[in-house]
């Protein structure tokens with residue numbers, strides 16, 4: 136099997152490294168990155184960059200009179216020992232002046248041959264390697280052992296935009312596209328369309344909002360959809376679930392199957408993985424790890440908790456969409472009327488930091504399904520919901536996905552929480568705040584940031600008590616208390632149904 140590797144960066148680590156390599160002096164600079172290795176059956180191995188250690192010119196990194204750069208032995212040793220102790224992959228980084236294509240030089244390869252067998256002895260089973268940067272390209276020489284090596288498949292930088300880098304433009308995927316998308320190819324270009332055709336996109340929650348997102352993804356020509364929802368169609372869904380028709384209501388089919396049927400009717404070549412279950416179960420949430428993008432349109436806190444963890448742990452971009460129509464109990468006056476689109480990006484302020492995961496609701500949801508449903512429905516009437524408001528959030532989210540994922544020449548705002556307030560008739564933006572010791576998104580030693588499969592997701596087990604959530608509850612409560620102030624309880628929940 137081809138073991139070319141994928142590499143993923145979050146924005147902060149990317150910016151720190153890129154600024155160090157290209158400060159504008161035209162010279163070569165160096166660093167070491169330490170990355171978590173994620174190996175998945177039938178998939179390319181993936182490296183998630185967790186730490187960047189820049190080499191100070193002159194002290195940690197010098198260039199010989201012949202122009203060959205060399206890291207100081209003490210710098211290498213410190214980083215390699217840390218890699219071994221933390222079970223991270225050591226990657227030596229330097230830059231070339233090249234632009235869209237980059238390769239290691241013969242001198243680079245010769246230094247790998249001299250140095251890496253000894254480093255492999257130190258790391259005791261963890262691979263080591265080198266990363267060379269061009270301005271818009273990258274290549275890797277990863278040593279699994281003294282005899283087995285891999286190159287780069289692609290590198291993904293998950294910042295506001297999702298940037299993809301290859302060792303040369305020749306490595307970028309090319310796909311024939313259906314004539315039906317001709318008009319959008321005139322805007323996105325063939326490379327952009329190939330990016331969509333090669334993408335695996337998850338839609339979690341296939342009610343009012345999620346079904347509209349399926350519609351857009353299918354018509355855009357996204358190659359693979361992961362469709363997750365545990366609910367069956369009800370008569371009251373027909374006013375909002377655009378993948379359902381009147382003839383379906385009597386059979387009450389799973390919403391996930393309706394979504395797949397719709398997507399295939401639009402685009403017969405779309406691949407659909409259908410999961411008729413709750414995303415907060417371990418085996419279900421795990422399927423999101425292979426996705427390029429996640430749309431979170433489920434109403435529960437436990438779904439937010441799981442997806443928030445996957446974003447930060449596996450460096451996968453996501454967006455959460457919800458709407459709210461709330462009337463005052465006494466007067467019936469409309470108090471809240473909005474659609475929210477919340478961008479989720481790793482390492483830069485998560486739903487926990489921003490007060491959007493409620494511990495009290497998590498505690499209710501932690502109960503067995505039947506019990507919490509009874510409690511939920513016993514105290515609450517169904518939330519008001521209308522297709523027009525759902526459409527505002529769904530279209531904003533899919534349009535943002537298109538702009539951020541495909542990489543057009545359109546200027547993009549930074550990630551944040553966007554809200555369309557119907558009273559004001561306009562969008563407002565809340566910038567993401569980050570707790571510096573957040574258990575999910577900070578670079579704290581205990582954080583799950585870029586840890587991949589090295590830590591368990593905060594998900595329920597299929598049988599028995601939901602121990603994973605329980606075990607994490609204390610640290611969650613501590614974080615929540617700090618971020619609680621300033622967030623009203625009403626803002627915490629919204630619906631995507």
Ligand SMILES: [Zn+2]
Pocket residue numbers: 229230231239240243267
């Ligand atoms: Zn070089």
Ligand SMILES: [Zn+2]
Pocket residue numbers: 484485486487488489569570573574575576577
């Ligand atoms: Zn956070």
